[in-house]
Amino acid sequence: MAANKDLPKREAIASKFKWKLEDIYSDISLWEKDFKKVKGIAVQISGFKGKLADSPEMLLDCLKMSDEVLSLNDKVFVFARMKRDEDNGNSTYQALTDRASTLATEVFAAVSFIVPEMLDIPEDKLLSYTEANSGLSVYLFTIQENIRQKGHILSDNEEHILALSAEISDAAGDIFTMYNNADIKFPYIKDEDGEEVEVTKGRYVAFLESKDRRIREDAFNAVYSTYKKMKNTLAAMLTSNVKKNRFYAMVRKYPSAIGASLDNDNVSVSLYDNLIETINKKLTLQDRYLKLRKKVLKLEKLHMFDLYVPMVEEFDRKIPYEEAKAIVLEALKPLGEEYVEFLQKGMDSGWIDVYENQGKTSGAYAWGTFKTHPYVLLNYQDTINDVFTLAHEMGHALHSYYTNMTQPYVYSEYKIFVAEVASTVNESLLMRYLLPRAKSKQEKAYLLNHYLEEFRGTVFRQTMFAEFEKTIHEKVEQGEALNAQELCDIYYGLNKKYFGAAVEVDEDIAMEWSRIPHFYSSFYVYKYATGFSAATAIAEKILTEGEPAVNKYLEFLKSGGSNYPIELLKIAGVDLSSPQPVQDALNVFEKTLDELEELLG
Incomplete structure (x- = not known):
């Protein structure tokens, strides 16, 4: 090697x-x-x-x-x-x-x-x-x-x-973190050049985007065969976390773990249920998109490992980190000179940890404290996805930066419910910047595909995760057992419901629950879907209304945790107590899909 x-x-x-x-x-x-x-x-x-x-x-x-x-x-x-x-x-x-x-x-x-x-x-x-x-x-x-x-x-x-x-x-989550980041080792697979390469969580994403289907399938099998070897231990970890949530809900006199979790944001369980119901009614939109993917990729069957490869093969662009920084700075200019100035400062002043190394925590996040400037962890791989991740995490970072400049400590920690809004506004603005600058039909189609993928991953997929969390907590609260087989059966059934009309739902996807860190921050993932919906509306206002909308949005960023999340979003002009923002976001998905279908014939 x-x-x-x-x-x-x-x-x-x-x-x-x-x-x-x-x-x-x-x-x-x-x-x-x-x-x-x-x-x-x-x-x-x-x-x-x-x-x-x-x-x-x-x-x-x-x-x-x-x-x-x-x-x-x-x-x-x-x-x-x-x-x-x-x-x-x-x-x-x-x-x-x-x-x-x-x-x-x-x-x-x-x-x-x-x-x-x-x-x-x-x-x-x-x-x-x-x-x-x-x-x-x-x-x-x-x-x-x-x-x-x-x-x-x-x-x-x-x-x-x-x-x-x-x-x-926190033991269950801590044990999972150490296993998932420090101890787990995946097999080697052969890359495009026939060389043996170790699969890592960072490389897994790139492998699933490979044009070579053999590599995609090998990486998929390598990851899930590894988790499967520890399925009973991983099931014990997740079940322990669910039981922990049930315990704290009971001692605090809540009717359910989900009720206890959502009450922290003063959010009704009906909002959670309405999200699942709204998305379930529109799964035909995802089916339609996935059938287009199958057609464009010229596949007899679309498998789970075929869901992330770009559909437009002709457009293959590596984007070095320095170029990504320049793109993001330009794309976010609609947010005003001050925002861009702070963004530049963060990129040039040691806020960001860019590349993957041995033992480094996977994925990406923004973090920090009231007494420090924000920090961003990346595992940058030179893809367009990584450019969007940079914009996303810097959205979190600047939300914290604005909040900490304005609010006292007691309100410096804004709720997760609103956290994903700032990050996704940045992604929406980046997409709107890139689309008209596409140099070819293929590049434009690639970007539209990327947007639909972001939407699918953030709204449809995270809602599926949310439904999984709700189901497994209900099982425990009803006195039922949760073991590895039960978790796999529930998760596989949801994949069949969400993907089955268009995709060959591979058996190994039943193990995917075992590698999702967010399941240890319970009832978190639904906020990605609601946040994406709110961000779609806010980005549209910024681009169409200009400075007045920007000022309202910056006021929202400065508000931190000084009010309930639903009320804070109203400052920026969005009311998530209604299912309308989610429905409006789905309409954007449909219009984008219409455009991609037209481009690709």
Whole structure:
């Protein structure tokens, strides 16, 4: 095997393509100093116990100290975890992350008395405190939100116990992360040149986009045969996570795990159900698209491993990272000079970790803390998909950047429900930038195909994931067992429903549930679909209305978590309490499909 086919070690990556975590801590001694400081404040805050009703000033001092310890704890944890993400096999940063995780549990336990004790104060008196002290007025929304959820907040002692359980409750997800990022090894397959190449999660995406069907099938089989060997262990991990969710829902007096999860956003379960129902009614649109794919690829049968290869074979463009940066900067100019200035700053100032290396966490994310600038992890592979990923993750990063410049710590963490909006607005604007600049019919068709793929993956696929999550939680809540075979049967059945009219649903796809990290952040994925729908509407407003729409959108980005997600989106002109945005997005999908069908004959 050629040496250059091996995944490089971390030290072989040029520094200009690595994020600068030294902007958080220039050396470990500074991390250790803050680690000790957090421990000290966590002990100190207990001095407020039993005193929050004494005066508005006492309550304010306690809330300020809570913000201080939580924000500093965030900084300690994020640094350790991102250092581990550089190379999950690095034992030094495994240990640092473990220590940070234990510390976080101690901190959450230390502050766990605040909300129950605050809610023991009569509601009228508590609200009058916010009027009597201007410093407390900052906390008005969070106080009102705690009052809304009062029926699900337990006693001081009970909340303390739940806080202490956080570390062990995350065990299933932590075990999956270590297996999926550090321990799993896939077989080698032969590439286009006949050379043996190790399959990795980063390369898997590129393999599925290969024009060579043999490579696509080999990669597909390599991945799922590997997960299948551990199917019972993986099933135990996921089932444990589901049972954890059921436990916390029960102790907090929610009727279901989904109800508990959605209540954090003040979102009705009917919104979740309406999404699934709306998409299920329009599966014929996906069938139509997939049948076009089968026709264009000239395949007798369309298999699951044929779903990601570009349909337009003539257009094959490698996009180096520096070119991707320039494209994204141009594409996002409709968002205004300030936004582009911040975008350029992020790209040039060590916010981004670009390339895959041995042990690096797969996929992509944006992260950071209130006390740091945002960071972005990529595994860039020179494809058009990676350009869209860059735009997507920088959307998250700048959402955080705007929020942290504007909001106090207590509202700096916006809800996941709105998080995918900022990222997908960027993707929509990028697509609208690229389409009219297509240099040929083939390039335009490629981009339309890409957009439909993004839509299929974000709306149809994530809704299927959401339906899977809802089903497996209902099974456990009804007292039924979840084992590997049951999980495979449920997942395979959903694939038959979502794809079966147009695709040969391969048996091995039944194992796909075992490799989806988002299933350990339960009831998360539906927000991709609703976020995509909202972003489609916002991007359209920005392009047609110009500066007024941009100003509303930037106001939304600056709002952080200062209101309920549904209300924040109304600032940008979208009302997701109605199923209309999802239906409107499906109409865009249909129009795009019409255009692609016309181009490809």
